[in-house]
Each structure stands twice: as structure tokens, then as C-alpha cells.
Amino acid sequence: MNTPALILVAHGTRSARGVEMIAALAEAVARELGAQTGAGAPFGGASASSEVPRVRTAFVDVLGPSPSEVLCDVDDVPAVVVPAFLASGYHVYQDVPREVAASAHGAVAVTRAMGPDPALAAVMRMRLRAAGWRPGDAVVFAAAGSSDARARRDVRRAAGLLAEQIAAPVRVAYIATGEPKVPEVVAELRAAGAQRVFIASYLLAHGLFHERLHGAGADGVAEPIGVHPAIVRLLIDRYRIAAGTLRTVRAA
Template structure:
């Protein structure tokens, strides 16, 4: 039997953020037979509760995170312990996400030559920060120039400070590339950073849906190999 997909998100008090995860799961249901959503913080059900409800059935767990920090390496691993699962790579970083960010920037009015700041939520985990740097490098390959990094919640420098320094250095136009999944408090802060434009969150873009579906298929193959 084809294993179900358990999509694991962080959890948020933002209604729009919850709606986005639900919309992502709905879009995935057209590509994956069964999709379940769980959260590691703020909301429920937890991954372990979801897996328990599956009655011991093997499943593919896809972390819906843009960088692999504490939640991916610790929370998710703790939640799936003792269950028959394949845990895939997190969603990001990935060249697919950089491509979507590039499109979001163009939609916001960015043009070649304009400065770009990749805005991430931030983390105290060095592994997650390394992933953000990789994401910035991937986006730089798309825009053809250096991409600066700013954080909106945890870590330094803050997005607004990076925008200000770019202005002081002579950059006439500065745009923020959102490295966030959904609208909410963090995305709202980006519009207060003083940039000329802000890209929309990654959201339920078809390429994002395809990326998660590919993560799922890789996990399903891993489960199948384990049974040979």
C-alpha cells in the first residue's frame, strides 16, 4: 500500500499561516494519496499523535521547514521515534525555492541591478543558519548578484538594518526576498523594513507543491528499499 504523507509544520497563531499549510496539504492531495498535517509547536496534532492515529502504518514524514535546525534535527526525530517512518529532507534550501523567490521579487518590481535582501525567520542553530546562507547563494545564482541576509525574528543582522546599510552604501533600490512560507506576523514586519518592495512568501506555488511531492516520493522509495 502507498504510504501516507505526514507533513510536519512549525505551527503558528496566524490564521493565514494555518490556512496556508492547509492549502498546501490540499494541493498535495492531488499528487499524493493520503496527506496528514501535524505541528511541532503552538498547534496540534503533534507528529507522534498523527502517526499513532495511523495505527502503526508506515509513513513518509516531510518537514515543512526552510532550514534544518533544532525543530528538524531534534523535535521531529523525537516525535517519530519508535514509528515505522522515512523522514525526508526539509523543504529548503533548494534551487526550486530560489526560483520561486526570484519570481516573487520580479512580481514586487525588482529589476536586475537592484539590491536583494533574503529575509529569513532566523535561528540560534548553526545548522539552520548555514542552510540560510545556502539559500542566499542559490538566490544569488538566479538574480545574478550578491544576496544579503537579514533576519526577522531570531539572529542578527535584522532585515531593516541590512536595508538601511545598503541605502547608506549608495544602493538606490533595495528589495526583500521573503524566505518564509506564509503570511503572518513575520511577513508583515518585512513591509516595515524600508525596502522598495517585498516579495510574497513562498506560499502554495505549484513549484513548491511539486517539491514537497518529490520529497515524499524519495521517502516512499526509501521505505520500499528497507523492505527488500
């Protein structure tokens, strides 16, 4: 069986910097998979001579190509779709399955979303420290937001993981959909006596949502999660598990 392609599916953004970050993340995943396979590391049960998997990006909104278009381009091999979303809402439960069905690809596995995950929380802690956060400073956990209760539950779980990482409470707030909004929570923390307030950005890449955080009145805003070796490993782990499932099904 041919090595499954990896399709990294993101939301999409009009921010050139955000698009570049998604591309850089996909390139980092491709480099790591190529290095591991080329070095003779076992790959889903395959030998060291296995073909290095193709890594492609797709977007469910704002820009293309769409997941169905990319899946049609790789219809000669099985494919693993990895949703690069930090919570599982409409895009994960509705858009991705619809795109997979529309492609009519014969062998596709879809992994669970990136988040919540301890690896994301660990990177967020690093981003907070780089922004100037110190123990004792208040933290607002800023997520894009969703009308899907399952996504909001994921955000609360992710906030709990960050709280464990920094050994301090964090307050959840939303940038777009949902209440309370980030500026409101920043103001509430200041009114309650917080000397310094920092925003932990639960966003994968730069874009309009992250830009809004800089006007929320905090003392510092952490960078989005972005590209980091821990995030690359997380995506590869998702891919390997699903690729192994595809191999098992095809072998049966």
C-alpha cells in the first residue's frame, strides 16, 4: 500500500502572515516526516525504504484550495486529513466530513482536531513568558469562539490545561462568538485588583482575530501558537495513528 498523504486542513485567513504560518507548519511537518523516514525510523509499520508522504494544505473558508479539491489531487494514494483546529466545532463536525464526501476519495481517514492537547498548553506557556508574563500576573485565555457547545467545552478544557502549565487560574474569554468578550474580562480583572493582565492567544496563526487582541487593554498579548517542534510532533502523531488505521483496513 502506498504511503498515505497528509492533508493539513486549516480555517483560512486573509492575513498573508497567517497563510505563511500555515505553509511553514506544513513544511515543518513534511521535513520531519521525510527526515524520520529517510533515517530509517519505522513509519506506520513500513520499512525505511517507504515513500515519504506527500503533505498538502487545504482551507475550509476564506481561501482555497478546499479539502475536496486537494483530496481529488491525491486520489492515487490513501489520505489522512488532519484538522488544524484548536477546538472541534462546526468546521470539524460538518465542513470536513462534507468535503471528504464531496471528493469521492476511496481511502480517507480523518484525525481528531489538534486541540485541546497538553502540547498546545505548553507552547502557550512559552508564548506567554515571551510576552513578558510573570507568575502573579492575571491571564485571559482568548479563543475565537463558537456557537457549538462542544467547541466551547473544548476551550474550557484547553484553558484548564494552560492553568496547569502556569500553576495559576486563567479566565476564558472570546474574540468573536460567545461571551464574555476579551476586553470585558481584561477590565474585570483590573477592577478586581490585578496589577498586570496578559492575554494568552488560543489561535493557531496571525489574522484579524489576533489583531483585535492588541486593542483589548491588556499589558501584553502572547503570540499565536504558531510553528513549534511540539506542534509538529502533535500533528505527526495524529497522522501516524490514522495512517496505521488505514493500513489495517486495507490489509483486512
